[in-house]
Amino acid sequence: MKDSAWLEKYTILDKAREQLIKDLEIQPRFHPYMDAAKKRMQALVNKLGPEQDAGDRFLDFLEEEYEYVEVEDEW
Numbered sequence: 407m408k409d410s411a412w413l414e415k416y417t418i419l420d421k422a423r424e425q426l427i428k429d430l431e432i433q434p435r436f437h438p439y440m441d442a443a444k445k446r447m448q449a450l451v452n453k454l455g456p457e458q459d460a461g462d463r464f465l466d467f468l469e470e471e472y473e474y475v476e477v478e479d480e481w
Contacts, residue, residue, distance in 0.1 A: 416461030418447050430461060432468070439471035446471075 418426065423440060426432060432440070446467045450458045 413461035413465065417459045418444060418461060418464040419451060419459050426464075430465065436468050436472055439468055439475065442471045443467035 413430075416429070421429070426440065427437065443464055447459060447464050450463070
């Protein structure tokens with residue numbers, strides 16, 4: 407996944423899954439967690455407003471979802 411300043415301005419909720427994978431260079435191991443991360447983005451936008459719809463936040467959510475499931479699998 408990319409790590410660049412432009413991610414702060416990149417919006418998530420109006421992009422298709424395939425576009426997000428391409429633009430953010432999301433690795434295949436993260437693909438199963440994209441829907442959960444996008445739902446978290448939508449909830450945040452609903453609560454705090456559209457300025458919360460940022461690529462860097464989505465990537466944080468995506469990594470958290472991945473790590474959460476990985477830890478659950480270890481139990």
